Amino acid sequence: MRGSGLLDEAVVMQALEAVKDPEIPVVSVVELGIVQAVQVDSASGAVVVSITPTFSGCPALDLMRTAIESCVLDLGASAVRVEVVLDPPWTSDRIAPEARARMQAIGLAPPPPVGRFRTDISLTLEPLLASEDPVPCPYCGSSQTVMENGFGPTICRSAHYCNGCLQSFEAFKAL
Amino acid sequence: MNDQESSAPIAMASMDDTARADLAIVVLGIADDCMLQGHRDSEWTGLGPILEEDIAFSSMAQDELGHALVWYNLLAGLGETRSPDLLAFTRDAGDWRNAQIVALPRGEYPFSLMRRHLHDLAKAVLYDGLIACGVAEVAVAATKLRQEKKYHLIHNRAYIERLARSETGRGPIQAALDELFPFALGLFEKQDAHDRLAAAGFIPSQALLRERWLDVTCSSLAAAGLRPPAHRAEEAWIPDVDPRVGGRSGRHVPEQVALLEAMQGMFRSDPEATW
Known part of the structure; x- marks a missing residue:
């Protein structure tokens, strides 16, 4: 046609x-x-x-x-x-591999796979961050990172710190 | 969510007129909660006690306005003819169906933080219940919004724990809890429309939601070293204070009038303006 x-x-x-x-x-x-x-x-x-x-x-x-x-x-x-539309809901797992590489290149860590964390969101005050895999640093690749704040300059980004290269970085939130 | 709900969810268009009208009442309450919570949190923009909290409350405010928009949009499928903007910016206090808690002035930082925590947990419990509910469009919205509560819950927990652990923070965060707890119970105010929908198996009952909220809220606060104004009786938490109700029928705290003036003034000055 x-x-x-x-x-x-x-x-x-x-x-x-x-x-x-x-x-x-x-x-x-x-x-x-x-x-x-x-x-x-x-x-x-x-x-x-x-x-x-x-x-x-x-x-x-x-x-x-x-x-x-x-x-x-x-x-x-x-x-x-x-x-x-809202169905099916967006998840960060949908972000294409090439796009993840380009995010990393501008210093924005791509979101780690959502997996278990997506459906098992604890409602309690028990430690949760420690059980989540750290986001690898977009600059040096180290996994010795911590999420310092779940909120960053936009609502889809979180703020992190790398103990490997001692730099702050942002990540696209896993959702 | 309820055991009797085994059939597949139905579309809003397939519900009878009474059920649709009831659902519109319940959804308006949820939307209004989100809208005013978002407005109160936005009052921290530029004023946060530390930069991270300035950003966090601004981001959570943005989330709440997005959530309010999802629910206001849903009302269009239930016979509401006003746009989300008209609903948010042209109704007087008596026409709002929010729980009273969200209109309370922002107060000091621990007060705003504790309000967020109590309300986020209530909405997380509600959305968990609605994900499995009997109305297709409501289930879709709840699924989306429940995901987005994740970062709120992480945030609130981290800062409440910090305050509860410190000598200077414990008093103020406990005082905020004591003051807010009756208002938080008001999020579960009895609503005939909700009761009828629950009886028909469309949505979980207020009693069930309240019980779940009390459980996660009181257990988690106690674990952080705080004293929720409630006691344990066998498996359940029983509040020691009466709920502050009235919001779902349009009776609000006096401060809501000033809140609406601030929030709606610009829009009302020229409702036809395009932005």
Whole structure:
């Protein structure tokens, strides 16, 4: 059904690689894993893009929504609608391997695999941080690191300290 | 969550009108809790006792506004015609359904920290219950928001433990607990709409949620060396104080009026403005 300028899902997805996370400009919205689905109506050329927030309070979501709309219209879509969905919920495990490498290169530690921690969140005051695997330092690779604060300059980042190279660094939160 | 809930969750559109109306009432209460908790925490932006706490409370405030938005958006599927902005910024105090605890002035830092802790645990227990509830859209929202509570819980615990362990911190954090505990119990205020939904098997009962909250809250505070105003009777914790209720029917602490003036003033000055 393709041809004569009609779009398909793969073409749209490919184009969305150009839309970056405004807070982490080395990572695209596709690599971040927030693009849930793309639907193209081949008869009308209208496109629906379903995205899901990393954190529900992410202030960059509207910017990304607008950038996705422009991107799809530039492709020649007759109309575009970006809808925000919550199911299935985003997890940091969705971040693409290449994007993780680029995060590391700018000094932002990629999130460790979520695994057990995601479903077994203790409600008690018992020590929890000690039982979590430390985030490797993005500068020297040491695992001798500690999370100093669960909150950083954006709601998706935490603040850490490396006892190997004695530097502070940020990590993308495991969620 | 309840044993009788064995069937698959149904979509909100498939619920009958009474159940949908009841769910809208319960969801509005949850949304309003998140919105005002977020506003009160945002008052620490620029004023935190240390930079890390300035950032932490600002981030948690941002999370809460995101959570409020998720719940306000859900109301659209239950017949609510007002946008989230109109709900948040144009209602007078009597139309809010938040528990009274979230409108209390921020107070000193230990007070704000303890409020966060008591409320975060209440919402974590609630969301745990709603993840397995009988309404599909509610379960989806609860799953998403429960994940995001993780960093709040880690944060609150770390700082409460630090204060509880120190000579200078123990008194103020205990005093905050004593003052806030009756208001925290008010998060579980009896609500006819909630009772009917629980009886129909849609959501866990307030009694069950309250019991779970008392268990995790009192046990954890006691483990940190604090004295929750409650005592253990066999397996359960029984509060020694009466709950401060009224919020779910629109009766609020006097300070809520000033809070809303501060929060809504800009929007109300020009509701048609685009940002």
